[in-house]
Amino acid sequence: MNPDLYRDAAKGEIEPFNEIAKDELVSIATHEKNTVLHVNIASQQEGERVSTEFVEGILEMCPSLLLQVNDKGDTPLHVAAKCRHPAVVEVLIKFAKKQSRELESGVDWVRWMLLVENEEKNTALHEAVQSAAKGSVEMVAEILENCPSADHRGPDGLTTLHAAVICNAEDVIKLLLEKKKILTRERDRHGWTSLHHAAYLGHSNITSMMLKSEDDKIVALYKEDDRGMTALHLAASQGYERVVRRIIRHCPESYSIVDNRGWNARHFAMVSLRGGVLKSLLENPYVISLIHGRDKNGNTPLHVLAAAYRSDYRKVRESHLVVAALIATVAFAAVFTIPGGYKSDNGTAILRGNTAFQAFIISDTIAMVLSRSAVFIHFVLSFEVGGKAEIDSLVTAFISTMTSMGAMVIAFVTGTYAMLATSFGLAIITCFIGLTFFLLALCVMRRAFYIIE
Template sequence: MNSDLYKAAAKGKIEQFEKLATDEFRSIVTHKKNTVLHVNIIASYTQNKEGESVSTKFVERILEMCPSLLLQVNAKGDAPLHAAAKCGHAAVVEALIEFAKKQPHQELESGVKSTARHMLGMKNDEENTALHEAVQSGSLDVVEILLKADPDFPYSANGSGETPLYLAAARGHKKISAEILQKCPLAAHEGPNGKTALHAAVCSGSLGVIKLLLDKKEGLTRERDQHGWTPLHYAAYIGRLLDSIRLLKADKSAALIADKDRQMTALHLAAGQGNVGVVYIILDYCPECCELVDDRGWNVLHFAMVSFYRSDLKDLVGEYREVKNLIFEKDVKGNTPFHVLAAVCPHPGNAGYDIVPWKIAEGYYQAVNKQNISVEHINRYRFPELEKEIEKLSEADGSGNYPDGVVKINKVKKRVIYSYWKDLDEDVIGMEKASEYHLVVAALIATVTFAAAFTLPGGYKGDTEDDPNKGTAILSKNVAFQAFVISDAIAMVLSLSAVFVHFILSLKLFKKLIFLFVFALCFTLVAMAAMIVAFVTGTYAMLATPSLWLAIVTCIIGMTFFLLVIFMFCMVISKAEVISKAKEVISKAKEEEFED
């Protein structure tokens, strides 16, 4: 295709093509075998990205001159309808279909006599039909036109095994999914690797699409992919709380289905990934799934010991009797859940007493596995074999059915799970670092205020040797000066108090007394405010008599410190209100999801 014809096709100028013979149109193609129709459709998409209407006159006129271009494909196997669907040109798609319907019935290569049906079923090199392309581009208008053209057309999967409904669900296109389900109630829902559209909707996180699919195809809750995963498995592994609620409301028994690779249920996956909320939801809907174990004999508590925080473990054992009864259950190697906990977080001493009642803790501490290794032994001397097993389960290969690993080791809990004081150490470490900076600020304030006390504004009396008030402050009877002296004394005393507290906190005996750190912080903040007051009052005392306006301006500038503090507090309060409102919205959304 020469450059003049290409530009004419791109701009929709029909004049240069009216002189051509019908046979010439088929041979006028680009190096990618795009015909003048392809060029016009693609170019008009580029020029009208803002959603402007696209003229169909050029397309209609070219088809009148050469009807065979309707089905001519380019190098990628795209017919003009594919190109229009990709670009989301609803008007062009409708024009192509209307032209196809006017063509006389004839026996085509596909065996279909209707040109319109043949065109709708044409597949490109990726085996996508025009509907596949429209769904991928997210064009609802085009989807509506294509479905209306032939509601009974049996759209099959493309080369990747994806049906149009699966593509819509995978992309979270709620309106497109609704359109397909409404116009084609029997639309195929299959996807690659045995997945269904419901699997795809869960992975995309589209609660609206999930609701649509469950309303029309409720049986999909028990459909399993090639690994044996149901949609609930994916919701549990990813941590989709609301999706899990919707799936369990539709079918509680899905929580009892185990996968093919490791015999893991959705409860095992949620516990292994540390998705506490999903674990609680599954237990609320289907408590009997606690009885199930994976191929190693691990129950939900084995997995929770690896990934849960100490407080979450305590709540899980305390709130669910079914879970509490699993404390002494052993896997195929005789390891109880607390063997796993000790392997993840080895720590000497009476560990774990704050997770379960004392009497239970006494029992588990001496429990032994098939190798006669107790929890106490692991706490004191470790257990490399079990540690390596857990570490291997946590390895993320980035592919397959466990892209983030079978379990997710809680690194924070690994250091601090056993002890309240260990939890406190995390705060103490942060406190020690902050204390260093606070000490510098407090010492600076103390130095400045101490120096100001002996460099008084206005100077001292000392002109006459016989003056009984020699050496006293000249402005001692000035009210502003008196305020300066008082505020300066307050700032110095409080800052020195803060320095003393930080010194005390540096001693190992007192490092865990966080309330002392809070006191020091309050002392420093008040000392800052007192130092500003001292500056303002001292400046006013010196400048008020010779230049009142300068004294006032200087005071106003100094007081802007308090405006800044007030502004910051307002911002914090405002942010807290926004977070509170957001939580209310989320709470209402959850309540709505629980309503039928």
């Protein structure tokens, strides 16, 4: 595309295009096969109320541009939906309806335009739904009103309702539930309904909306995916207490359903290791009996809890071991790259008489000894000691690692101070910044213990 024409299209100046023949106008495109319509629509700021004069004028000159796609498979309607331009969406649909009436060729331009998929397998309606999550529902309403029979399937078999749930677009969901309630029963390629997605993502308000809108709540809740998992199973496995409570309140019978492995809601709750969900299920009179329920392998929820705890315990040990080993390595290397360097004649430290340097050596030694001790404890724990001794050892290793981390910070601060003794102001500022680590660590630890409680 000629650079001048590109700029004119982006600015919405239609005069330069009036003298271009229709056949030539079709062939004007960028390297990405964007026509002047694509360029104009995409150049407007997202969500901005734009003028549609250029779009209307170009379509009158060359109607076929309405159905032209770029190399990503996007029609001008796709681009308008992505950029949240409801006024442009309305103009494009009205023009397509006009063409269908005037040509009388039997081709429904509106339906074709709404059914075409881009390379991501999204229709214009899917793009409109995703954009509506940012605050523009008008486009979705416009498309549904003009083509209520449009194919609502997208990538992975996702319907527009699936997409709206994933984007947490509550206003769009309300609209779809009013006009397309049947979509609540549609599954994606994994067998998930939109309620499955809402439960898995922890969207409690959307879950309530969908439960209230469903005429047959039992059918909606009992609809299982390819693995036999219901929305309640997914919410419990992710630890979403509020969603679990709302599902059980709307349909108490759903607690007894098991998946293909024989897992009930309590099995899934144990996997999440979330205290709130476990408490909710323990307090619920309908669910108490599930604690003794066995899956096909004979495992009760308590067996699953033990396995989940052991798995998480191993991950904690591995992460602690990595941190301790890293501190030990740095502390060991710091001794041989000491601040100030060595004397060339006898190899002793130049700053050995400096108080700050002496503090550096002591704190670095503490860091190395404690971190090495933590590494050794983790090595011993690899033999599956078990029992209270294992827990006590893990706590000891944790305290050693945390203390060595603090000692490393002190070593850095004192070593820096020793080197910057002649620049007192800079030394103080550096020490102050370094010591803020302890304030940050205190805040993080308090927050962590608050969450645990």
